[in-house]
Amino acid sequence: MAPHIVRWGIMATGWIAETFTNDLLIDPNVRDASDVAHQVVAVASSSSKEKAEQFISARGITTPCSAYGDYETLVADPNVDVIYVATPHSHHYQNVRLALEAGKNVLCEKAFTVNAAQTKILIEIARKKNLFLMEAVWTRYFPLSIQIRELIQKGEIGEVLRVVADTSFGDDVETKWGTTHRMVNPNLAGGALLDLGIYSLTWVFQTLYHTLPRDQRKPPTVTSQMTPYHLTGADESTTMLLSFPTSTPSNGPHPQQSHGVALTNIRVSADPDEKGSAGPPIRIQGTKGEIQVYGQPFRPESYRIIPKKGAGEIREVQCPFPGNGKGMYWEADEVARCLRDGKLESEGLPLEESIVIMEVMDEVRKQGGLTYPQNIESTEYPLQL
Numbered sequence: 001m002a003p004h005i006v007r008w009g010i011m012a013t014g015w016i017a018e019t020f021t022n023d024l025l026i027d028p029n030v031r032d033a034s035d036v037a038h039q040v041v042a043v044a045s046s047s048s049k050e051k052a053e054q055f056i057s058a059r060g061i062t063t064p065c066s067a068y069g070d071y072e073t074l075v076a077d078p079n080v081d082v083i084y085v086a087t088p089h090s091h092h093y094q095n096v097r098l099a100l101e102a103g104k105n106v107l108c109e110k111a112f113t114v115n116a117a118q119t120k121i122l123i124e125i126a127r128k129k130n131l132f133l134m135e136a137v138w139t140r141y142f143p144l145s146i147q148i149r150e151l152i153q154k155g156e157i158g159e160v161l162r163v164v165a166d167t168s169f170g171d172d173v174e175t176k177w178g179t180t181h182r183m184v185n186p187n188l189a190g191g192a193l194l195d196l197g198i199y200s201l202t203w204v205f206q207t208l209y210h211t212l213p214r215d216q217r218k219p220p221t222v223t224s225q226m227t228p229y230h231l232t233g234a235d236e237s238t239t240m241l242l243s244f245p246t247s248t249p250s251n252g253p254h255p256q257q258s259h260g261v262a263l264t265n266i267r268v269s270a271d272p273d274e275k276g277s278a279g280p281p282i283r284i285q286g287t288k289g290e291i292q293v294y295g296q297p298f299r300p301e302s303y304r305i306i307p308k309k310g311a312g313e314i315r316e317v318q319c320p321f322p323g324n325g326k327g328m329y330w331e332a333d334e335v336a337r338c339l340r341d342g343k344l345e346s347e348g349l350p351l352e353e354s355i356v357i358m359e360v361m362d363e364v365r366k367q368g369g370l371t372y373p374q375n376i377e378s379t380e381y382p383l384q385l
């Protein structure tokens with residue numbers, strides 16, 4: 001059968017837009033995804049049309065592809081099926097809303113928005129207009145993540161009661177990020193939590209929340225600490241303890257809880273020698289054993305299933321990236337399948353779950369005293385940022 005072709009419009013020409021587009025251009029057959037195909041039909045840069053043209057030629061795109069010098073023209077392009085929003089966090093609400101108001105389906109980079117109130121409005125608009133909307137948490141669509149969720153659901157490690165996830169870079173923050181880079185710039189909603197902490201939360205949520213039947217998923221309570229970066233006030237370190245009510249009390253009449261420890265830091269590393277000597281950055285601990293995940297939490301490469309002593313052998317599973325891709329093609333394939341099947345949201349990351357995660361991050365920022373400038377926390381639209 002002919003593959004379902006999706007025509008992408010790329011909004012912004014920065015680092016992740018390049019990486020995502022490179023993955024879109026890899027032949028889906030190399031990853032056994034012959035049911036879908038991707039075409040990049042338009043690229044827009046808010047800086048200039050020339051920047052969009054350079055982006056297209058640097059990727060070697062030879063099929064028809066329009067270059068635009070503003071986002072408004074992109075969202076009006078009738079050839080585009082779905083817009084990939086690759087701007088800084090601060091701009092997601094305005095940019096996604098622009099696309100939805102123009103009647104376009106949207107895949108928006110993480111973190112979805114600056115706060116939960118913005119996310120909820122975008123979802124409301126998408127639903128009202130019958131449009132597809134998804135937060136681009138690419139890691140969720142890795143075969144590795146899907147396999148691990150299935151293992152948990154099959155009871156492979158028993159009842160999962162604790163998950164520890166650490167997404168931390170050991171950067172010389174002042175030298176590497178300065179004060180204006182989006183990583184640390186409050187005007188762009190920078191900071192460890194929204195940029196990297198969301199991956200630690202992803203691991204906690206996809207193992208302790210998403211693996212439950214929908215009607216049993218309950219938001220966690222949260223306790224956290226945050227350290228501001230002295231030059232900008234954005235968080236350079238955030239430590240979160242999440243407590244989820246479990247569906248089935250495991251021993252006795254007392255209500256049980258599962259705990260998620262989500263760590264993020266841009267000054268100390270989860271993997272200081274970059275050889276994995278510090279051990280797995282993700283540990284999923286159950287009553288019958290543990291799953292350890294290796295590699296960066298946003299781009300894990302392998303996992304080990306470690307049964308409880310005497311209950312079997314350790315198994316190690318390597319998860320390669322076909323065609324030398326970054327791994328972003330799997331989320332793109334998910335978008336294509338949802339559009340083909342008329343789905344308005346993805347089962348891998350339902351919109352309701354994005355809201356709960358945004359609410360957790362709101363609460364963590366509240367506990368840590370981190371607010372962003374009023375204009376980027378605003379739900380007003382349109383707003384010139």
Ligand SMILES: NC(=O)C1=CN([C@@H]2O[C@H](COP(=O)(O)OP(=O)(O)OC[C@H]3O[C@@H](n4cnc5c(N)ncnc54)[C@H](OP(=O)(O)O)[C@@H]3O)[C@@H](O)[C@H]2O)C=CC1
Nearest residue numbers: 012013014015016017045046047086087088089109110111
């Ligand atoms: N999934 C993943 O692995 C990753 C995701 N990300 C996410 O992608 C998004 C973008 O990150 P990244 O590509 O690294 O960022 P970059 O700074 O490299 O690119 C952002 C682009 O957004 C556009 N833009 C529009 N308005 C502004 C503004 N006021 N300031 C800066 N840029 C602006 C620019 O493109 P133009 O001038 O063409 O309009 C710019 O090139 C973030 O949400 C981030 O969290 C980032 C890295 C990895």
Ligand SMILES: O=C1OC[C@@H](O)[C@H](O)[C@H]1O
Nearest residue numbers: 016110183195196199298
């Ligand atoms: O989403 C991300 O994943 C990879 C990191 O390098 C980047 O800072 C972050 O935005």
